[in-house]
Amino acid sequence: MPSFANTTGVPSCAAGYEYAAGGGGACVKTDVCRDGPCFPGVLCVPLPPPAGGFACGEDPGSPCPPGYEGDGVECLDVDECAGSATGCSPRATCKNIPGDYLCECDDGYRGVGRGPLGCAFSGPCSSSNGGCWEHPSLPGVRSECTTTGARTSCGPCPAGYEGDPEGECVEVDGCALAAAGACSGGAVCVDAPPPSTGHACECPDGMEYDYEAGLCVDIIDPCDDPACFEDDALGVSVECIQLAPGLGAVCGPCPAEAGLKGDGTVCVPLSPCAANPCFVGANGAAATCTDAAAPADGYVCGPCPRGYEADGEGSCRDVDECAEGGAGLAACGPRAACANVAGGFNCTALPRDPSTTSCDDGNGGCDPLVGCCEGVFGEAGECVREP
Numbered sequence: 001m002p003s004f005a006n007t008t009g010v011p012s013c014a015a016g017y018e019y020a021a022g023g024g025g026a027c028v029k030t031d032v033c034r035d036g037p038c039f040p041g042v043l044c045v046p047l048p049p050p051a052g053g054f055a056c057g058e059d060p061g062s063p064c065p066p067g068y069e070g071d072g073v074e075c076l077d078v079d080e081c082a083g084s085a086t087g088c089s090p091r092a093t094c095k096n097i098p099g100d101y102l103c104e105c106d107d108g109y110r111g112v113g114r115g116p117l118g119c120a121f122s123g124p125c126s127s128s129n130g131g132c133w134e135h136p137s138l139p140g141v142r143s144e145c146t147t148t149g150a151r152t153s154c155g156p157c158p159a160g161y162e163g164d165p166e167g168e169c170v171e172v173d174g175c176a177l178a179a180a181g182a183c184s185g186g187a188v189c190v191d192a193p194p195p196s197t198g199h200a201c202e203c204p205d206g207m208e209y210d211y212e213a214g215l216c217v218d219i220i221d222p223c224d225d226p227a228c229f230e231d232d233a234l235g236v237s238v239e240c241i242q243l244a245p246g247l248g249a250v251c252g253p254c255p256a257e258a259g260l261k262g263d264g265t266v267c268v269p270l271s272p273c274a275a276n277p278c279f280v281g282a283n284g285a286a287a288t289c290t291d292a293a294a295p296a297d298g299y300v301c302g303p304c305p306r307g308y309e310a311d312g313e314g315s316c317r318d319v320d321e322c323a324e325g326g327a328g329l330a331a332c333g334p335r336a337a338c339a340n341v342a343g344g345f346n347c348t349a350l351p352r353d354p355s356t357t358s359c360d361d362g363n364g365g366c367d368p369l370v371g372c373c374e375g376v377f378g379e380a381g382e383c384v385r386e387p
């Protein structure tokens, strides 16, 4: 609405209008809010001509933001802590901040500091965990309470839980946390218990979840291809025991009544030594036999018994004590004959030296280790081997 009525004759725009930017002589409505004349955050409202101008705020009675007061152009922070009656709990200290105020609970108290919750007494950590959250039935599952000076504070909710450690912690739902469709292909999502925040995918009976493929697959029967001991000749077939799905199978015990021992995968004779597989010499003298520990098969033979020596072929042979340099030859002495026998040797007394006349005379000609029979000495005296 251009107008040229002016006492100076210079054309001008009416109140509330101004020349359009860029010239051309057009008068356009002045954007009175263009430069943001109101306090930050306060709405600027242009007023209609002819009065023009602007108003700040939607409520003319209270144009400033909450926590501030003024005309909307100038707004000053309200010092809520200035009066004697602050909005804080009696157990809290008021702290003024721009646009608001804080209520900080006194030492020994904890809470929001204002409102119906106010500041609650915060006991020592030794009493009811200082008011920090504790699981109602699981001892030790709790928000950690710590003491600094007279003030106690609560640590975060324990692993696998979320919420307010000063109020209530609740289990994290691993299924809600997981991406939608975390369990697909017919699987049902099952929340994993704390401390895990994960989940598991459960499949129908006989199936298990393939996490890579993201679907339920048939469980391969681990007993389909039995790896347990079988011996048709012995009539033995060790039972295969299938464990929980996905855990495979184990073999039952080897049947002791069939004379077998072992883990069921391999069965070996209960006692190979029972068959006396090691060397047995004269008079029952035998090398010791030790059964190998299961599941190993076999046995171990001890050294050759006394009077025998290793034959270099895994068995034992008699020691010829009467051979030259042998122990029997020395033991029998010059007046007794050494006779080798299996597992030992015998000494047989030789006839006395006929040049002697008495048992007192050089033992009657007998070997010192051999008795001289006085009673029969003379015509038919002889040396005898002492028992």
Ligand SMILES: [Ca+2]
Residues within 6 Å of the ligand: 067, 077, 078, 079, 080, 096, 097, 098, 099, 100, 101
């Ligand atoms: Ca304030």
Ligand SMILES: [Ca+2]
Residues within 6 Å of the ligand: 307, 318, 319, 320, 321, 340, 341, 342, 343, 344, 345
């Ligand atoms: Ca011998």
